[in-house]
Amino acid sequence: MEYFRSGLKTVLGAPTPGTQPTGPETVERLVSRVSTSTLLEDRRDACRALKALSKKYRLEVGAQGMDVLRQVLELDCADCEIIGYCLDTLCNITSNEIFEEEGETNINMNVNVGEQFTEMFLKNEKNVAVVLGFLEEYDFRVRWPAVKLLTSLLANKPKEIQDIILVSPMGVSKLMDLLLENREIIRNDALLLLINLTKSNANIQKIVAFENAFDRLFDVIKDEGYTDGGIVVEDCLLLMLNLLKNNTSNINFFKEGSYIQKMSPMFLLPDNIEEIGWSPQKASNMHCVLQLVRTLVSPNNPVQIITACQKTMRNTNLLEALCGILMASGVPADILTETINTVGEVIRGNLTNQEYFANVTAPSNPPRPAIVVLLMSMVNEKQPFQLRCAVLYCFECFLFKNEIGQEQVVQTLLPSAAGATTLTTGQLLCSGIFSADPLSNWFSAVALSHTLLENPAQKEQLLRVLLATNLGAQPVSLLHQCAVYLQHTSKLQSKIGMLMLLAMWMSHCPPAVKIFLTVPGAMAFLTAQTSASEYDNNEELLQGLCAFIMGLCVAFNDNSEKNYSKENLSQLIEKRVSIETYCKKLGEISRHEVYAKAAKQPQIKAKHSSELLLEFEFCKLFKALEGVIIQALGVQRDLSNGLSELSLSEHENALLIQYKELIRDQDKKLHDLQKEIHTMKRENKSLEAQIDELSQTNSQLNDHNTLLKAQLSTGANITSNEPVAAAAPLLAAAPDQGLLDKVNRLESELLEKNEELERLRGDQDNLLTLLTDQDTKLCCFKSKLRELGETIEDSDGNSGESDNES
């Protein structure tokens, strides 16, 4: 014992160079002590020492001690102290952070040692169950490191740990019980563990929710003072977010469990919020709560869920509280932005909530509707970009499936609208459309287009809007002015915004098409754009949009403009642009990367203002009408062909044959491709199998490698420290030297023997030649004897005779 203690002292500090064992050596001795000592106290001391060494000599402790530590966890589970050391040690060696202490000794920093040891630990699934079992031990020395070890394992092998915990009996329950811990450090670490555990695993999310997670988390949040609480509140909210994101079952449970009600207090701002201000933590907490609300009413959720949640949010005054934040002063811009987005999604497509929102007034002088105040920010260049995007989204949400709201906005623009004294939504949008700020143009055009969404009546109403351009000049219609502005502005963003508004307006609305066609230069502009050949940055998008509008002029043309009848326009496209070019230009829209981005979700998402080009509802419109336009053009063409050719049926016949051939062709191609896919799938399967095999071999090799590295560093340290080596049993290096000597000896022996052999072979050869000589001589003699009349028996026949003769 005493000897060991002094040894440890040297390792940890105050070294007397040359006379004491090295660290790796000590590790080896400690490991052997843990595994062989019969006294618990001895084992405990050794484990404590291993823990102390497990950062600096992590490789050695892990490689040599893993098995022993696992044994201790099972055999000594009654002793909290030793288990604590053991768990801490395992936690250190599996950690994915690099410790300061190991800097000098870790020979290979770029391998993730923690991950490799985690892998080794997970080889036996029982190990995790054992650690989970320790969560039930109340003793702090055991419970806390058990939580930390699980966190460490999870960080390295999330999927594996999730699967193991999911199927281990009461695995999740044991973790959930930790949320009731009164020792905060354990509770908080358990919270972090749960956050990582629930990431993208719906089954675990459901079980955690089933285990009363929401109740417990709300209790913690309340105890910590709601959004005024510390980072624990944020962690609680993050865990809730994990449980709810894309998990319909849990969202349903959240709603049915009346948890939305429990969120409401978090949105109430104290009266003196302006004085006390927003701490960064409060802002973070608020951000998370807002995310929570948005997760419940996200447009990606099933409609029934959204509607039900929206209703509850209205009834529990959560919407009211949100609008309160909207109108409060001193709210940080990013919180305000997120609140605007949140309000948007809470009212989106829900008439009652939309009406409530329409009646919210801002405490301004004079009092103005909240919507007007928001739109003022949208068309204000000085406001933050993200905030302006949020306002547009919120406004779109307000108009979504809200015919009354759409009508109200359009109404404010009609000539009959009384009194120009108050600022209205329509006026704001109209001035925004034609302002000098291209971003305002885009925002306003898109906003206005949403008053027309799926609303044929408003498309016609908006045609009645007249603008006074110059003093004394005849007022012109809004649509007319849009088409003029389109030609005159040099800003791409403005043009695209305008084209999207026109597209929404003119689709399914022949009167709008008719007005557009009469705008001087409008058709010429579209034709020029559509037939232009060179592309600039994003010009292809502009050209595509022009092609789209041109198509709408054909598809929704009532032939009331003689010069621009359906047929005329089709011919214009065919002759001036050519059908191929036209289709190619039209296709540019959906091929463009901004299309894919915008079509993903209703919310306007952009990091920079230049990214704002296409918008969600426009993408939907395009998708719905692209085919209609192509068809309209095709039909026109056939009709005109038919008129010029007398034999209509023959022509049709030829066409039919052509198509049949085409189909046969495509059929064959399809078949070939299917075959190809089949072979590729097979190849893929076999490749996957190979990968499996290889990764298995790889992981085995890795383990080997880790072990060898530990041995190597043990060896290296010993040879570099010779005085110690003399005193210590040279476990790793000594046999190597012996073997080498032996091999050397054997090699020289082999050389000698080879030489001898060579010599002997020469001798033998000589003897053989001699023998042959003798043989010929013998033959000679024999024949001579025969000549001399002697009878001689053939010596070949009988050896006995020859023996006798000699």
Next chain:
Amino acid sequence: MSYAYLFKYIIIGDTGVGKSCLLLQFTDKRFQPVHDLTIGVEFGARMITIDSKQIKLQIWDTAGQEAFRSITRSYYRGAAGALLVYDITRRETFNHLTTWLDDARQHSNSNMVIMLIGNKSDLESRREVKKEEGEAFAREHGLVFMETSAKTAANVEEAFINTAKEIYEKIQEGVFDINNEANGIKIGPQHSPTNPSLPGAGGSGGSQGSGCC
């Protein structure tokens, strides 16, 4: 919507016996003939009245596949009631009841009320398991038994409500520790503690932890 009690249920049994349909029929009063495999566990809730008290049922529908069995086990501990369902037109689903029951008994709290359900009673012509057999099995293992049809809604209400009655009675008898949430029972947030018929009910159940460990 306030309630006196909240009970958590789970529905277990082989795949295809009609668990999801039973839940849908009970919560939404409709029948969905298309069979879609439940991935993991789905959720539904409904309010019922027993003894003129509002009781909220939270029901988790579990997946029946063997592969998910270990996941299903995680739900036993926190449930107050379980509907163990077999299909009267498929004998093997009846034969598997013992395995289900063993599993449930092993992992649940001892007071969990288990209701045995023979579903698809509308398919009389294809019946493979006699009603008497279900009754005998239930008697032998101390379960309540009922035949239901998720299609015609026959006995569906009764199945869920009778299970709740059973739990309610156990509470009255003081068998259940209603302050331990792990039993799958919660006391309603607005429940008056002066009500004499509800022993042990005091304060908001939601904020009390078991703190047993």
